[in-house]
Amino acid sequence: MHLNVFAECSPSPQFVGFWRDSDDRSATGYRSLEYWTSVARKLEAACVDALFFADIHGVYDVYRGSWEPAARHAVQLPAIDPTLVIPALAAATERLGFAVTYSTTYHPPYQCARAFSTLDHLTGGRVAWNIVTSYLRSAAENGLGEYLDHDLRYDRADEYVEVARALWERSWDEDAVVRDTEADVFAVPEKVRAIDHKGDWFTVRGPHQCEPSPQRTPVLYQAGASGRGTAFAARHAEVVFLTMSDPQTGAPQVAELRQRAEEAGRDPHALKAMQGSMVMVGPTRAEAKARADLYNSLWSGEGQLAKWCGWMDIDLAAYPDETPVEEIRAEGSHSFVKFLQRLGPERTWTVADVRYLVTRPRRPRREAPVTLYGTPEQVADRMEQWIETAGVDGFNLIPCPPTGGIDDICDLLVPELQRRGLFRTAYDPAETTLRERYFGAGNRHYPG
Ligand SMILES: Cc1cc2nc3c(=O)[nH]c(=O)nc-3n(C[C@H](O)[C@H](O)[C@H](O)COP(=O)(O)O)c2cc1C
Structure with missing residues (x-):
């Protein structure tokens, strides 16, 4: 199985409120190199596939039309740029993606x-690109670009990936760089090409400014689960990050994704499906429960509202309680409304229902499959069920608490998975790039 660990370069990654936990280091560590290098080394010692950084542009200002709740509760605000952190982590590790x-x-x-x-x-x-079309309008208000409607963002993203791949794959021949000191030729100019892209959204001449890197195209990840997002993933993605509510309803989602990849002319298993699950694991039931109690005690209803409203592009304070959320025209992520529909297919989710769901601390139960909660044995059982029933290839584990949860994954969960023969005990030396870790030695480049 493949295991990634989820992170954000912000004080309370994913769980609003953990910055208040004096034992958790993420609140100040998120902007410290020492913190990130110790996380990366820890994950590498556990043979984890990759450290996954989520990121946004702009601020969560949809709820009540204000960024005040986001600032008050540290809802991905402040946040530093994760792309700039990676080179330092690469220097501190050898194999981690x-x-x-x-x-x-x-x-x-x-x-x-x-x-x-x-x-x-x-x-x-060792790098992968998680391709997102972004759901926050506020970045557009800061001059970063235009906030298009949901499906148009994906149309533009299709062309965007085409352009980027052309730059990575077609602009420089493999033997373009000769470094011939005698002849005074660094690169053969005829082997460095323009891409001359002229499309609906972009005009890019090229050539690419960089010589070919080990993978050329980074491993392509994708996370949006709307219909248009799934079509995009089926066309381009190699690793898909899904947030499914349980293995039974997840099975047709994974099957649909693979089928659509096949329809797009791809090998359906050349696409790795990774379930994104929060992990709350303790050495004993009592210690797992202590983590759940801490999580509940830190819960910030207002912070959660700020986040969900931003994700959905719906201000849950602005509509009458009985309004069905499906009827609200919104251009944010459609994945979350879909998630609600799968969570309760028989019901109409109203604004009041969603507000209640979001603001109420959700005590994780071992029976609630979306959270991997319990002892290492219980969690490993649950992961096996996800693999067998839903057909996922691995997990994007969201550690809870953010810092201590990383230790729990590495020190408790991974050894249990290794004991069961489900997870590697060493990196394969033949797999030198991240793509080879997912697709086997020799598969360094994007297929096709
Ligand atoms: C599980 C999951 C994780 C995501 N992570 C991010 C992220 O870190 N940053 C971001 O801008 N968008 C993120 N997104 C948003 C999407 O990737 C997508 O580009 C956007 O929300 C619209 O697509 P959708 O309607 O298909 O969700 C995430 C979406 C999902 C479902």
């Missing part, structure tokens, strides 16, 4: 291609 979120809405593709070639060179081929 790094996946980083980069928006097709708020960066130009030429710059994206250069940034990822740089990361791929500096990490020796």
Whole structure:
């Protein structure tokens, strides 16, 4: 199985409120190199595939039309830029991969291609790009680009990936760089090409500014689960980050994704499905429960509202309670409304229902499959069930608490998975790049 560990370069990664826990280091560590290098070394010692960085542009200002709740509760505010953290982590590790979120809405593709070639060179081929179209409008208000409607963002993203891949794959021949000191030729100019892209959204001449890196194209991740997001993933993604509510309802989602990849002319198993699950694991039931109690005691209803409203692009304070959320036209992430529909397919989710769901601390139960909660044995049983029933290839583990949870994953969960023969005990020396870790030795480049 493949295991990534989720992180954000902000004080309370994913769980609003953990900055208040004096034992958790994320509140100040998120902006410290010492913190991130110790996290990366820990994950590498546990043979984890990759450290995954989520990221946003702009601030959560949809709830009540204000960023005050986001600032008050540290809802991905403040946040530093994770792409700039990665080279330092690459220097502190040798094998760990790094996946980083980069928006097709708020960066130009030429710059994206250069940034990822740089990361791929500096990490020796250990980098992945989590392709997102972004859901926050507020970045557009800061001059980062135009906030298009949901499906148009994906149309633009399709062309964006085409441009970036052309720069990575077609601009420099493998033997373009000769470094011939006698002849005074560094690169053969005929082997460095323009891409001459002229499309609906972009005009990019090229050539690419970087020579070919170990993987050329970084491993392509994707996370949006709307219909349009799934079509995009089926077309481009190699690793898909899914947030499914349980293995039974997850099975058709994974099957649909693979089927759509096949329809797009791809090998359906050349696409790794990773379930994104919060992990709350303790050495004993009592200690797992202590983590759950801490999580509940730190819960910030207002902070959660700020986050969900931003994700959905719906201000849950602005509509009458009985309004069905599906009827509200919103251009944010459609994945979350879909998630609600799967959580309770028989019901109409109203604004009041969603507010209640979001603000109420959700005590994790071992029976609630979306959270991997309990002892290492209980959690490993649950993961096996996800693999067998839903057909996932691995997990993007969201550690809870953010810092202590990383230790729990590495010191408690991974050894249990290794004992069961489900997870590697050493990195395969033949797999030198991140893509080879997912797809086997020799598969360094994006297929096709
Ligand atoms: C599990 C998950 C994680 C995501 N992580 C990020 C992220 O870190 N940054 C971001 O801008 N968008 C993130 N997104 C948003 C999407 O990737 C997507 O680009 C956008 O929300 C619209 O697509 P959708 O309607 O298909 O969700 C995430 C979405 C999901 C479902």
